[in-house]
Amino acid sequence: EVQLLESGGGLVQPGGSLRLSCAGSGFTFRTYTMSWVRQAPGKGLEWVSAISGSGGTTYYRDSVKGRFTISRDNSKNTLHLQMNSLRAEDTAVYYCAKWIPNYFGMDVWGHGTTVTVSS
Amino acid sequence: DIQMTQSPSSLSASVGDRVTITCRAGRSISSYLSWYLQRPGKAPKLLIYFASNLQSGVPSRFSGSGSGTDFTLTISGLQPEDFGTYYCQETDITPYTFGQGTKLYIK
Numbered sequence: 493e494v495q496l497l498e499s500g501g502g503l504v505q506p507g508g509s510l511r512l513s514c515a516g517s518g519f520t521f522r523t524y525t526m527s528w529v530r531q532a533p534g535k536g537l538e539w540v541s542a543i544s545g546s547g548g549t550t551y552y553r554d555s556v557k558g559r560f561t562i563s564r565d566n567s568k569n570t571l572h573l574q575m576n577s578l579r580a581e582d583t584a585v586y587y588c589a590k591w592i593p594n595y596f597g598m599d600v601w602g603h604g605t606t607v608t609v610s611s
Numbered sequence: 612d613i614q615m616t617q618s619p620s621s622l623s624a625s626v627g628d629r630v631t632i633t634c635r636a637g638r639s640i641s642s643y644l645s646w647y648l649q650r651p652g653k654a655p656k657l658l659i660y661f662a663s664n665l666q667s668g669v670p671s672r673f674s675g676s677g678s679g680t681d682f683t684l685t686i687s688g689l690q691p692e693d694f695g696t697y698y699c700q701e702t703d704i705t706p707y708t709f710g711q712g713t714k715l716y717i718k
Contacts, residue, residue: 539707553706597645597660
């Protein structure tokens with residue numbers, strides 16, 4: 493069964509850091525582009541970042557550029573999101589997701605991990 | 612960023628009804644449009660990709676159409692498990708913007 497399992501969420505103070513992880517199983521992890529997508533409480537979906545299968549190409553939305561870093565360890569089938577200088581507006585459920593090739597859509601999603609930025 | 616506008620924002624329909632949700636892109640995105648359903652407290656589920664392709668395992672009552680800037684998701688024969696919030700997403704260029712969502716209530 494194809495699965496994604498996120499971990500690492502929690503409560504952090506403004507300006508703090510957190511590292512999210514996503515473990516993939518049931519598919520050839522290194523082959524697929526992966527993304528993080530977030531959803532603030534009561535709000536819609538917001539794409540955050542993407543990384544190519546090799547890890548050589550990364551993309552970010554403007555509001556997280558310079559603060560968040562996406563990475564992957566294909567030897568461990570794991571995706572990461574290092575989040576620094578966290579702000580209240582980063583509070584959300586963070587989902588990792590697997591892309592269909594050619595950016596046709598995200599066909600597998602994890603259950604999400606909650607990040608709360610508050611003092 | 613490409614603006615994605617869904618309509619309606621919410622709707623109520625009965626089991627067996629035909630339901631249509633539209634999504635308009637701020638500029639042409641060819642067919643780089645996906646549709647998702649998110650049930651309360653759950654992760655989104657891909658229904659349609661590249662505007663009109665049914666994702667594996669998704670019931671055939673779901674269909675998508677459109678290209679360029681105007682897209683439609685149709686549910687033919689609504690079922691109780693179809694309630695939730697539907698999102699479109701452009702997958703042409705970052706930041707791969709989602710629409711604001713359409714909340715579907717079952718009467």
